[in-house]
Amino acid sequence: MAEKIIELRDIKKSYGSVYALGGVNLGVEKGEVVGLLGDNGAGKSTLIKILAGAVRPTSGEILVRGRAVAGWNAARSREAGIETVFQDRALAVQQSIVRNIFMGNEIANRFGFLDTDKEIEEAHRLMREIGFTSKVFSPKSIVGQLSGGERQGVAIARAIYKEADLIILDEPTTALSLTETNKVFHFVRQVKASGRSIVFIGHNIHHVYDIADRFVVIDRGKVALEADRKEIKTADHLVRYMEHIAHPEKSAEPDPKPAKVRKKGTV
Amino acid sequence: MPETKLKGSVASGSAESWLHPQDNIWRRFVMNNRAALGSLAVFVVMILIFIAANPTVFTSWTVYSSVLTTLPVAIFLVVPLVFIVTVGEIDLSFPATMGVAAWAFALVVKAGYDPSLGFIAALIVGSVLGGFVGSLVVYGNLSSLIATLGMNFVLRGVILIFTEGKSIALVSLNDNWFFKLFSSDFYGLPIQIFWAVIFVVFCAYLYSRHRFGVHVHIVGDNPDSAGQMGINVKAVRVKAFIFMGIGAAIAGVFSTMINFTWWPSSGDGYLLPVLASVFVGGTPTWGGIGTVAGGAIGALTVSFIQTGIVGAGLSGFYVQFFNGLIIILSLLGHRWNQVRYR
Numbered sequence: 001m002a003e004k005i006i007e008l009r010d011i012k013k014s015y016g017s018v019y020a021l022g023g024v025n026l027g028v029e030k031g032e033v034v035g036l037l038g039d040n041g042a043g044k045s046t047l048i049k050i051l052a053g054a055v056r057p058t059s060g061e062i063l064v065r066g067r068a069v070a071g072w073n074a075a076r077s078r079e080a081g082i083e084t085v086f087q088d089r090a091l092a093v094q095q096s097i098v099r100n101i102f103m104g105n106e107i108a109n110r111f112g113f114l115d116t117d118k119e120i121e122e123a124h125r126l127m128r129e130i131g132f133t134s135k136v137f138s139p140k141s142i143v144g145q146l147s148g149g150e151r152q153g154v155a156i157a158r159a160i161y162k163e164a165d166l167i168i169l170d171e172p173t174t175a176l177s178l179t180e181t182n183k184v185f186h187f188v189r190q191v192k193a194s195g196r197s198i199v200f201i202g203h204n205i206h207h208v209y210d211i212a213d214r215f216v217v218i219d220r221g222k223v224a225l226e227a228d229r230k231e232i233k234t235a236d237h238l239v240r241y242m243e244h245i246a247h248p249e250k251s252a253e254p255d256p257k258p259a260k261v262r263k264k265g266t267v
Numbered sequence: 268m269p270e271t272k273l274k275g276s277v278a279s280g281s282a283e284s285w286l287h288p289q290d291n292i293w294r295r296f297v298m299n300n301r302a303a304l305g306s307l308a309v310f311v312v313m314i315l316i317f318i319a320a321n322p323t324v325f326t327s328w329t330v331y332s333s334v335l336t337t338l339p340v341a342i343f344l345v346v347p348l349v350f351i352v353t354v355g356e357i358d359l360s361f362p363a364t365m366g367v368a369a370w371a372f373a374l375v376v377k378a379g380y381d382p383s384l385g386f387i388a389a390l391i392v393g394s395v396l397g398g399f400v401g402s403l404v405v406y407g408n409l410s411s412l413i414a415t416l417g418m419n420f421v422l423r424g425v426i427l428i429f430t431e432g433k434s435i436a437l438v439s440l441n442d443n444w445f446f447k448l449f450s451s452d453f454y455g456l457p458i459q460i461f462w463a464v465i466f467v468v469f470c471a472y473l474y475s476r477h478r479f480g481v482h483v484h485i486v487g488d489n490p491d492s493a494g495q496m497g498i499n500v501k502a503v504r505v506k507a508f509i510f511m512g513i514g515a516a517i518a519g520v521f522s523t524m525i526n527f528t529w530w531p532s533s534g535d536g537y538l539l540p541v542l543a544s545v546f547v548g549g550t551p552t553w554g555g556i557g558t559v560a561g562g563a564i565g566a567l568t569v570s571f572i573q574t575g576i577v578g579a580g581l582s583g584f585y586v587q588f589f590n591g592l593i594i595i596l597s598l599l600g601h602r603w604n605q606v607r608y609r
Contacts, residue, residue: 049495052495053497054494054495073497074494074495074496074497075497075498075499076497077497078496078497084495086492086495088491088492089492090489090491090492090495090496091489091492092484092485092488092489092492092493092555093488093489093608093609094484094488094555094556094607094608095481095484095485095488095555099481099484099485103485103492103493103496103498104482104485104493104496104497104498105496105497106478106481108477108478112477112478112479113472113476113477113478114476114477114478114481116476140295140299142608143608144606144608144609145608158496
């Protein structure tokens with residue numbers, strides 16, 4: 001079994017009396033692409049915010065490369081080699097592209113003064129790498145001037161700068177044009193080819209089916225289905241499973257049956 | 268699939284191809300310093316009007332020299348306040364912090380110790396008070412507007428309770444090396460202005476080229492994003508308040524040395540002019556952006572208004588009116604000059 005970059009054990013998260021997550025187990029192995037699916041409000045976003053350290057779980061254990069970590073937060077998550085492209089992109093729109101790419105990860109000397117030349121050079125390289133080659137913008141341009149797709153590009157550039165072991169993409173194609181969406185998928189395949197892991201959260205089941213090695217379906221705060229690609233023959237098969245999870249009384253459980261199906265409320 | 272490696276897989280053009288066709292150095296300088304240059308324009312126009320109104324007074328050096336003695340005190344307050352406003356907070360407690368820190372300085376000097384020790388004491392008191400006010404706002408989750416307003420009264424009250432309104436005279440300062448270094452004349456100019464310029468240049472670097480400064484920008488711009496990217500948002504905010512406390516302490520010591528006396532009201536008169544200077548200087552109220560150089564120019568403008576109005580031959584009754592007019596006009600100017608990105 002390959003090494004697990006991160007493993008969540010029995011993670012629960014409640015906001016007041018409302019449970020967003022009711023005991024989730026999820027591990028990400030080196031080099032695999034995990035497709036995370038689920039309806040709105042199922043707990044996907046809470047789950048990835050916990051992976052990114054932006055939200056603290058109410059209870060449960062987090063292991064990084066097999067070791068339990070205490071005091072998990074966003075800084076620890078990034079130190080552990082996990083980079084996240086949040087659904088809202090987490091940009092500071094009044095700042096320049098460079099400042100956003102190096103947000104919380106500035107290139108500085110030991111007195112804390114920045115090496116801005118190096119940062120701009122690196123920003124040039126990253127922007128070329130993700131195919132962000134408009135002549136109108138430079139690394140010093142303000143992010144507020146950019147379009148949605150270009151902003152997504154900045155968020156992705158930030159995630160790949162540190163050569164992270166795991167990149168989490170939370171609905172990266174929402175509100176993007178077809179060309180921009182294709183760019184994002186091109187990027188995902190590049191990352192996959194370079195042997196790094198991805199957790200991909202998507203609404204579009206066909207998109208997720210195309211790139212994921214393993215599917216995890218979250219339903220009402222629990223893992224409802226966990227299946228390898230081998231076990232799910234077609235995207236349609238996955239769609240029928242999603243329907244069955246959402247409305248078990250209306251649709252029969254499709255065949256063939258993956259090993260790790262968990263019926264609602266039985267986790 | 269062709270995409271086997273990530274680096275350099277999309278080869279398209281050199282770094283130069285990135286530059287905007289019109290991106291020459293002057294254009295960039297103007298675009299990067301719009302707010303500060305706008306403040307400078309306000310100042311220049313104001314001085315030109317004063318010169319036109321009374322050429323004899325405003326072409327002699329004396330009117331400028333008197334402003335240059337008191338201006339540094341304001342600058343040590345305005346520049347840290349630019350950091351506070353950029354981080355998305357406000358501080359109304361700096362006048363009392365300045366008073367308490369200067370009080371510590373006065374007590375140490377009065378007790379017969381070297382003024383340099385008094386200065387260190389003032390810096391410690393200033394940063395502790397700044398840290399306390401900041402923690403109250405950040406960890407108490409209070410509105411900085413109200414909490415710092417309250418702290419201003421509390422600290423001023425503490426001064427009045429303990430001193431019963433008595434001032435401290437510091438005649439022994441006169442021959443000291445510390446006094447000469449920080450509060451004498453240097454080639455005909457008040458030496459404070461050199462320290463103020465050094466402070467402004469250092470802070471401008473701290474503001475835009477240091478991790479602390481860029482975190483202040485990002486936290487003020489979007490605290491949620493900053494937190495998601497691993498920046499300790501609360502620590503950055505508290506640090507900004509500590510920095511304000513340090514600035515207030517320096518201002519307090521300079522002001523005390525100019526007057527050879529510490530008054531229980533020390534710092535009180537600075538509240539409104541300093542606040543006005545920050546915004547006249549081109550730092551907007553919404554946080555995330557600002558300008559240190561603009562703030563310093565704003566302080567220059569605001570401290571010149573009073574001298575200028577009287578020097579131009581108008582009676583002192585006009586001072587407040589023109590003070591307000593210049594503030595409003597420069598805000599309108601900055602509104603037109605700056606775009607807010609969301």
